[in-house]
Amino acid sequence: MRAFLSPPFLNGNDERDLVAAALDSNYIAPCGPMVDALEREAAARLGFGGALATVSGTMALELLARALGIRPGDEVVVSDLTFIASVAPFVDRGATPVFVDADPATWCMDVALAARALEEHPRARALVATDLYGQSCDLDALIDLCAARGVYLIVDAAESLGATYRGRAAGKGAWAAVHSLNGNKIITAGGGGLLLSDDPGLLTLCRKLAGQAREPVPWYEHERLGTHGRLGNVPAAIALAQFRHLGDALRDKGRVWAGWLSRLPAWAKPMPVAPYGEPNHWLTVVTLEGRDPLRAVEALAAAGLEARPLWKPMHLQPVFRGAPAVLGGVGEELFARGLCLPSGRGLSPELMDEAVSILEAV
Ligand SMILES: *Cc1c(COP(=O)(O)O)cnc(C)c1O
Numbered sequence: 001m002r003a004f005l006s007p008p009f010l011n012g013n014d015e016r017d018l019v020a021a022a023l024d025s026n027y028i029a030p031c032g033p034m035v036d037a038l039e040r041e042a043a044a045r046l047g048f049g050g051a052l053a054t055v056s057g058t059m060a061l062e063l064l065a066r067a068l069g070i071r072p073g074d075e076v077v078v079s080d081l082t083f084i085a086s087v088a089p090f091v092d093r094g095a096t097p098v099f100v101d102a103d104p105a106t107w108c109m110d111v112a113l114a115a116r117a118l119e120e121h122p123r124a125r126a127l128v129a130t131d132l133y134g135q136s137c138d139l140d141a142l143i144d145l146c147a148a149r150g151v152y153l154i155v156d157a158a159e160s161l162g163a164t165y166r167g168r169a170a171g172k173g174a175w176a177a178v179h180s181l182n183g184n185k186i187i188t189a190g191g192g193g194l195l196l197s198d199d200p201g202l203l204t205l206c207r208k209l210a211g212q213a214r215e216p217v218p219w220y221e222h223e224r225l226g227t228h229g230r231l232g233n234v235p236a237a238i239a240l241a242q243f244r245h246l247g248d249a250l251r252d253k254g255r256v257w258a259g260w261l262s263r264l265p266a267w268a269k270p271m272p273v274a275p276y277g278e279p280n281h282w283l284t285v286v287t288l289e290g291r292d293p294l295r296a297v298e299a300l301a302a303a304g305l306e307a308r309p310l311w312k313p314m315h316l317q318p319v320f321r322g323a324p325a326v327l328g329g330v331g332e333e334l335f336a337r338g339l340c341l342p343s344g345r346g347l348s349p350e351l352m353d354e355a356v357s358i359l360e361a362v
Contacts, residue, residue: 003306008184008190009346011244022034022234048196052196054231057178058180060194065089065093075121077118079132080101098324107271114142114145114326120326126154131155133285134280135271135274136276136279139155139173156178158185159180159280161194176197186280188242208226209229211226212226253280259349260284268286269286293338299361299362305355305358307355310340312335313332316332316335
C-alpha cells in the first residue's frame with residue numbers, strides 16, 4: 001500500500017524517548033508512572049473529572065457494561081451505524097440491543113428516533129451513542145433525553161478524540177465517554193483505550209473491575225468478578241507522547257480533509273459537519289452519487305490506495321438478526337453509497353490528485 005486508510009504517525013523521537021524512559025525505569029508491568037501521567041493529562045486536557053487507561057476501547061466499554069451489572073433481559077439502546085465494539089460488550093453480557101438509525105444531518109444517532117426507542121423500551125438501562133468518524137453526536141439533546149428517563153448515557157467516542165461539542169470535549173457531560181488508542185485512530189498506544197467520566201465512584205469501580213475486582217486487603221479477596229483490563233506502562237508511554245501531539249494530529253487531519261474537499265468532484269459529497277462542534281476529521285468520508293463505492297475501493301486498491309466502505313449498520317449484521325430497531329433508512333443508504341478515503345496524516349497532495357482521477361474513471 002502507498003497510502004493506508006489511517007496509519008499510525010510517530011512524532012519524531014518523542015515516542016521513542018518516553019518508551020526508553022519507561023524501560024529504563026524498569027516499569028514494564030501494567031500500571032506505572034506513564035499510565036498515571038496519561039490518565040492525568042487526558043482528564044485535564046479533555047476536562048473530565050478522571051480517566052482510566054485500558055487495553056482497548058472495547059475493554060473500556062466492557063468495563064462500563066460490567067459496572068452497570070448488565071445481565072440477560074436488560075435492554076441497551078445503541079447507534080445502528082457504528083463499529084460492532086459499541087454493541088458487543090453489552091450483548092455479550094446478555095443485553096438485547098435496540099438499534100437507532102443515524103440522523104442524515106450528522107450521521108450520528110438520530111435524537112427523535114432515540115426518543116422513540118426509549119418510549120418503546122422504557123426499561124432500557126443505558127444508551128450508547130457513537131461519535132461517527134470523528135464528529136460528536138448531539139450530546140446535549142441525548143443528555144436531556146437520558147436524564148429525563150433515568151438512562152445511563154455512554155458516548156462511544158472511540159473515533160472522536162480531540163473533537164468538540166459546543167466548545168467542550170467529545171462526550172463531556174455524559175455518564176462516561178470512551179476513546180480508542182488503537183493503531184488506526186487519530187492517536188495511538190499501539191493498542192489501548194481511555195474511559196473518561198466525571199463520576200469518581202464509577203472510575204473507582206471500573207479501575208477495580210479492570211484489576212480482577214481485587215478487594216483492598218493484603219491477600220487476594222474477590223466479592224465479584226472483574227477482568228484484566230488496564231493498559232501497560234510501555235504502551236502508555238507511546239500514548240502519552242502521542243497525546244502531547246494531539247493538536248498536531250488535529251491540524252494534520254484537518255489539512256487532509258480540506259485537501260480532499262478542494263479536489264472532490266460534485267458527485268462525491270463529504271459527511272456533513274454539524275453546526276454544534278468541531279470534528280477531529282479522523283477519516284474523510286464521502287457519499288458517491290451514481291458511482292459504486294465497492295468499485296471505487298477496488299480501483300483505488302489497484303493503485304495502492306486504501307479506501308473502505310462505511311460501517312455496515314448493526315441491524316444488517318447476521319449476528320444481530322431479529323434485534324429490535326428504530327430505523328429511518330439512513331444508515332442503509334449511507335452504507336450503500338459511502339466511501340472512506342485514505343486519511344493518513346502524511347497523505348500527499350499528489351496522491352490525492354491521483355486518487356481523484358482514479359475515482360473519475362470508476
Ligand atoms: C475503534 C472503535 C472501537 C473500539 O476500539 P478498540 O480500541 O479497537 O477496541 C469502538 N467503537 C468504535 C466506534 C470504534 O471506531
